[in-house]
Amino acid sequence: MAGSHLAEYLVEHVGEAKIFGTVRPGGSTGNLSRISDRVHLVECDVCSVSSVEEMLTGCQPDRIFHLAGQSSVPVSFRQPHETLKTNINGLVNLLEVLRRQRPECRVLVPGTSEEYGAQDGVLDEGAALLPLSPYALSKAIQDLVAFQYARSYKLHIVRTRAFNHTGPRRPTAYAEADFAAQIARVECGAQDTVRVGNLEAVRDFSDVRDVVRGYWMALEQGQAGEVYNLCSGVGRSIREVLEGLLARSAATPRVVFDPERLRPSDPPRIVGNGSKFRELTGWKPEIPFEQTLADILKEQRDLARARSQNQESDPS
Amino acid sequence: MNVLITGMTGFVGSHMAEFCLDQGVKVFGTVRWRSQMENVVGIQDRVHLVECDLTDAASVQRMIAQVQPDRVFHLAAQSFVPTSWHAPQETLNTNIISQLNLFEALRETSTRIQLAGSSEEYGLVLPDEVPIREENPLRPLSPYGVSKVAQDMLGYQYHQSYGMHIIRTRAFNHTGPRRGHVFVESNFARQVAMIEKGTQEPVVRVGNLEARRDYTDVRDIVRAYWMSLEGCVPGEVYNICQGNCWRIKDVLDFLLSCSRVKVTVETDPARLRPSDVQVLQGSAERFHAATGWVPEIPLEKTFEDLLDYWRARV
Numbered sequence: 288m289a290g291s292h293l294a295e296y297l298v299e300h301v302g303e304a305k306i307f308g309t310v311r312p313g314g315s316t317g318n319l320s321r322i323s324d325r326v327h328l329v330e331c332d333v334c335s336v337s338s339v340e341e342m343l344t345g346c347q348p349d350r351i352f353h354l355a356g357q358s359s360v361p362v363s364f365r366q367p368h369e370t371l372k373t374n375i376n377g378l379v380n381l382l383e384v385l386r387r388q389r390p391e392c393r394v395l396v397p398g399t400s401e402e403y404g405a406q407d408g409v410l411d412e413g414a415a416l417l418p419l420s421p422y423a424l425s426k427a428i429q430d431l432v433a434f435q436y437a438r439s440y441k442l443h444i445v446r447t448r449a450f451n452h453t454g455p456r457r458p459t460a461y462a463e464a465d466f467a468a469q470i471a472r473v474e475c476g477a478q479d480t481v482r483v484g485n486l487e488a489v490r491d492f493s494d495v496r497d498v499v500r501g502y503w504m505a506l507e508q509g510q511a512g513e514v515y516n517l518c519s520g521v522g523r524s525i526r527e528v529l530e531g532l533l534a535r536s537a538a539t540p541r542v543v544f545d546p547e548r549l550r551p552s553d554p555p556r557i558v559g560n561g562s563k564f565r566e567l568t569g570w571k572p573e574i575p576f577e578q579t580l581a582d583i584l585k586e587q588r589d590l591a592r593a594r595s596q597n598q599e600s601d602p603s
Numbered sequence: 604m605n606v607l608i609t610g611m612t613g614f615v616g617s618h619m620a621e622f623c624l625d626q627g628v629k630v631f632g633t634v635r636w637r638s639q640m641e642n643v644v645g646i647q648d649r650v651h652l653v654e655c656d657l658t659d660a661a662s663v664q665r666m667i668a669q670v671q672p673d674r675v676f677h678l679a680a681q682s683f684v685p686t687s688w689h690a691p692q693e694t695l696n697t698n699i700i701s702q703l704n705l706f707e708a709l710r711e712t713s714t715r716i717q718l719a720g721s722s723e724e725y726g727l728v729l730p731d732e733v734p735i736r737e738e739n740p741l742r743p744l745s746p747y748g749v750s751k752v753a754q755d756m757l758g759y760q761y762h763q764s765y766g767m768h769i770i771r772t773r774a775f776n777h778t779g780p781r782r783g784h785v786f787v788e789s790n791f792a793r794q795v796a797m798i799e800k801g802t803q804e805p806v807v808r809v810g811n812l813e814a815r816r817d818y819t820d821v822r823d824i825v826r827a828y829w830m831s832l833e834g835c836v837p838g839e840v841y842n843i844c845q846g847n848c849w850r851i852k853d854v855l856d857f858l859l860s861c862s863r864v865k866v867t868v869e870t871d872p873a874r875l876r877p878s879d880v881q882v883l884q885g886s887a888e889r890f891h892a893a894t895g896w897v898p899e900i901p902l903e904k905t906f907e908d909l910l911d912y913w914r915a916r917v
Contacts, residue, residue: 364764367707368660371699375753379692379746405763413740417759424760428699428753434742435749438727551764 288456289397290354291318293499298325301503307346309333309355318456333377339384350506351394353381356425359460360401363422364551374425375432382436382444393443395506396433399426400450400491400518405554412448412514412563419552430514437512445509447502450518450559454495454579455586463528467584470532471591473540480541481533484548486526489556491518494574504568518559519572531580604628607672609657609705610679611650614781615719617642619676619825620650626829631670633657633679642781657701660708667708674832675716677705680754683785684723684747691746698750699757706761706769715768715832718758722775722817722844722883723748734886737773737840755840762838770835772828775844775885779821779905780912788818788854789909796913798864805866807859810874812852815882817844820900827896834894844885845898854906861910 290308297304309331310316319326331342333355356374357363363370378396385392403410404417418424430446437444457464462484469481501517509515529542565571606623610616611632623630624646632643633655640647655666657679680698681687687694702718709716725735727742743749755771762769782789787810797803827843835841859866890896 367703368700371703372696375695375699376692379695383691415738416741416756418756419760419763421760424753424756427756428695428749431741431743431749431752432695432746435726435744435746438742438744552760 288318288454288458289452289495289499290352291456292454292495293352293354293502294319294326295322296496296499296503298322307348309342333380334373336380336384339380340388343384343388348389348392351381351385351392352502352506353378353394353396358422360420360422360550361460363420363425367421370421371425371428375428378429378432382432382442386436386440386442390440390442393445393506394433395502396429396444396446397502398430398446398448398514399423400448400516400557400559401554402427402430402448403554403557405556409520409558409560410516411560412516419554420550434512434514441511443511445505445511446514447505447564448514448516448559449498449501450491450493450516450557452493452495452498453583454574455582457495457583462525463532463580464583464587466529466532467580467587468591470536470538470540470584471587473538474536474588475591475595477591477595478540480543481529482543482545482548483525483529484545485550485553486529487524487555488553489522489524489558491521491558492523492528492576492579493517493519493572494576494579497572497574501564501570504570505564508568515564515567516559516561517564517570518561519576520559520561522556522558523576528580531577532584535581535584604673605671606630606674606676607670608632608676608678609701610677611652612638612640612643613678613682614642614783615777615821615825616676616678617646617781618779618821619678619828620646622822622825622829624649628674631672633666657704658697660704663704664708667705672714675705675709675714676719676828677702677716678719680719681750682747683783684745685785687745687747687750694746695750695753699753702754702757706757706767710761710765710767713768716758716770717828717832718754718769718771719828720755720771720773720840721748721751722773722842722885724752724755724773725883728882733882734846734884735842736886737842737889759838759840768837770831770837771840772831772890773840773842773885774824774827775817775819775842775883777819777821777824778909780908782821782909784913787851788858788906789913791855791858792906792910793913793917795858795862795864795866795910796917798866799862799914800917802917805864807855807866807868808871808874809855809868810871812850812855813881814851815848815884816851817846817848817884818854818902818905819843819845819898820902820905823898823900827890827894830894830896831890835890836893841890841893842885842887843890843896844887845902846885846887848882848884849902857903857906858910861907
């Protein structure tokens with residue numbers, strides 16, 4: 288999701304940039320449909336050193352945004368091995384090759400607020416890292432690897448910790464997109480309930496389009512080795528997100544609690560203090576959360592409509 | 604009681620095994636098919652060796668089913684900082700994935716697990732942060748340090764997610780007999796022993812002599828590890844250290860004062876690391892409060908024993 292939005296941002300705002308993007312063999316490129324003629328796709332498996340070497344030789348990048356990774360919390364509980372290996376090995380490979388081949392290249396290593404885990408108060412960058420899921424752990428390790436490579440090899444690596452960000456193209460593995468998809472199916476008459484997990488968790492949401500602008504600014508203006516929170520500073524419960532989506536629909540589905548959706552451990556509240564990055568760059572979220580929710584719901588409605596049309600036209 | 608020691612053939616593992624045998628428990632240790640056995644020759648017939656590759660999940664599951672441990676001291680690791688510069692991927696994988704396999708195999712049990720973290724996790728320490736407490740930010744400066752933070756956080760996460768009885772410890776430098784000669788104080792002791800034997804010219808080659816390290820005798824450390832599973836709070840983290848520092852130069856001078864040989868000291872640039880931690884001094888207050896542990900072996904005796912260990916071997 289974030290990768291395609293970043294590519295769109297660069298196409299629209301950084302005219303001189305030649306944009307390369309890695310895709311896995313057989314990977315989907317549907318998210319890039321709007322800009323497919325403006326980006327160069329390079330097949331690369333970031334977990335393979337030789338593949339990373341070949342990719343870097345081909346692209347000769349001046350800036351790298353390392354967004355590839357296994358980024359779902361629930362998947363990480365089911366596949367901790369895969370999550371840790373993919374996320375750690377991918378970054379170490381990239382930095383090992385870069386420090387030899389292109390040490391002047393700038394690298395953004397995007398972390399997440401999940402690294403902070405369960406702590407009281409509004410979190411600034413000095414808060415401890417207490418990850419509560421294998422995904423959060425893998426991102427905290429990336430964060431430390433990035434710090435260590437920046438210090439040890441004087442590489443221009445900037446770390447960010449983006450709090451929850453969402454918007455169009457958000458996969459339904461994430462609560463807000465999943466709720467929107469369920470509401471859209473209710474509107475089509477395909478189901479009559481919305482199934483939910485923990486609605487009490489509080490998160491700090493921004494729009495993904497604001498966050499990718501933050502990524503670009505972080506790499507242009509951020510200090511090498513430093514880390515910056517990207518957040519709105521506003522806490523919203525998952526229940527408020529659900530209610531915000533339901534308020535945009537005429538449907539009145541029953542909300543059903545599904546214990547299968549609970550995680551073995553889940554931070555109750557993660558809200559950030561973004562003043563360090565705001566003071567450096569002036570960045571702040573510009574897209575209101577209501578707009579973000581409306582865009583997510585519209586997308587899921589379009590998808591649901593397309594699905595039901597397919598079914599109608601399917602003779603079987 | 605069944606006690607499992609991963610990495611038993613290593614330096615700390617072998618001392619841990621000796622301590623556990625003295626407690627009268629049944630001791631199991633993991634070995635790889637090509638493990639060097641010299642550290643455990645004296646106890647080999649009193650412990651149970653189990654072949655296991657900790658990076659292989661199936662191998663770990665079989666081993667745990669066989670041993671059924673009540674206590675685990677997880678000491679196996681790629682633990683040498685300079686190797687971690689050459690092989691960062693391997694260091695991270697070995698140290699993280701081995702522990703993940705162990706946790707996954709033990710998730711449904713009530714086994715108590717001790718994690719041997721390291722003061723290298725603190726890495727970059729600011730002058731006003733000494734002595735280092737457990738809340739200090741972790742700013743590791745080597746791939747080894749990163750891998751130990753990762754193990755530490757993995758221990759926290761598995762305790763939080765599954766309620767496992769995991770005790771995280773961060774031991775500062777520890778040394779004594781059987782310490783590998785790749786580590787600075789053991790390397791110096793070995794060079795002195797070789798010079799005494801006449802197998803090395805009277806020149807001691809050194810790296811950064813100004814670094815300060817908070818040394819404890821390894822025999823005090825393994826006693827602390829044992830106590831950690833008795834008195835510490837699961838999920839919590841504890842520093843284990845003496846609480847005062849030796850300058851590496853003072854370690855060298857002490858070793859030289861134990862010997863009659865006259866030597867010159869030469870700096871070898873190859874021994875300087877890309878980024879080295881200058882001062883590592885800890886506070887073990889939290890651990891002392893939980894267990895009552897205090898170190899008992901004076902460092903002078905530790906360094907003498909280390910020198911005698913090498914004198915018997917070079």
